[in-house]
Amino acid sequence: MTVDDGARLWTLSSGPAGGSPVVLCHGGPGLWDYLGPISAMLDPAHHVHRYDQRGCGRSTGPHDYRLDRALADLDALRRHWGYDRWTVFGHSWGATLVLAYAWTYPEHVQAVIYCGGVGPGTAWRAPYHAEVANRLTAGQQERRDELERRKRSWEEEVEFRMLCWLPDYADPSRAEVWARAAASAPFEINWQANRALASGLPDATTLAAKVTAPTLIIHGEQDPRPLANTRRLLDILPGATLATIPEAGHFPWLEDPTAVSTRLNAFLSAHG
Incomplete structure (x- = not known):
């Protein structure tokens, strides 16, 4: 899919075309899509979309690595696939991305899944x-x-x-x-994107309060990114619930797939 400035974004979709739409946003910044296992966990009634962010993995494009541009790319994908509202899932840096998307485009967000994020501010x-x-x-x-x-x-x-x-x-x-x-994934890490997007991010402490969609926070209790800082989002996000995965780290779907699948599908059944 080609966006307005010529960036070509690699995408992959699965599930019935008329299903409830979910987009999966990978982490990094500067990495590539690795969320196939999450897609496979979701109830088959969902139409699931994955993509490589610009300049990463199989995607190309002008080297514009601002948060506003990343948000515009994500919303361009929504329009390309023809949705008015969809559920946004983000892991690690992708969790930051979807939270920012939800406060920037609240009218287009059905629900938010914030997985393995770092929480607000820099205390983490x-x-x-x-x-x-x-x-x-x-x-x-x-x-x-x-x-x-x-x-x-x-x-x-x-x-x-x-x-x-x-x-x-x-x-x-x-x-x-x-x-x-x-x-061993055969892609180069985009360090330019990593440095640009990892610095100067807005503080979610106040902005996250604008998120109106129901939000599920998933966090492995053994993730080196401290759970205590992520918990702070519960006091900021009006409709947030927290699901901790006790014996899991930053990729909880690998270490406890049953718990993650159960939490995801229950949330999507209620809100997606």
């Missing part, structure tokens, strides 16, 4: 980095930092990503398998 950063350091050995941290400083071969790039993402999982016996699988 220090405890997050402390927990990451706690979960990696000194040798792993040294190797990660060494790889970050230099030009990497593809094998080293996979190793670097794996070390960065290893702390995101609750189960240490399976963390390396999951992290390496994610790290």
Whole structure:
């Protein structure tokens, strides 16, 4: 799908054309769609859309990596698919994106699913980095930092990503398998998009109060991104409920798919 400034966005849709529409927004910023497992979990009555954000994965486009542009791209997809309202699901950075979409385009949002987000403000950063350091050995941290400083071969790039993402999982016996699988995706990380979108974001503390749609917050209790900061959204979002997944980290659908599927489909049945 081509948007107004020429960016071509890769998309993938599944489910019945007349089904209740849901769009899945991946994290990063600067990564690619990895939300196929979420799509597969949803009740088959839903028409589910996924996409790579501009300049990421299989998408191209002018290097305009402002939040306003990312929101405009998402709304262009809504118009392209012909919906007046839809449910928006976002994971990690994607959770920030869909929350901002919901306060920018409230008339087009049926419901919001905020999964693995960081919560409002920047108070999450220090405890997050402390927990990451706690979960990696000194040798792993040294190797990660060494790889970050230099030009990497593809094998080293996979190793670097794996070390960065290893702390995101609750189960240490399976963390390396999951992290390496994610790290092996054959796409370049768009670091320009990452830096541009990760800095200067508006503070959700006041803006999130404008969100009128019912909101489900899903958070793995073992996610290094602190649950305490995400909980603050419950005092800000008028229609928010929180579903914590006890034995899961940043990708709770991998570590407890039954719990995540149950929560998602119950929420969508009620609000989607």
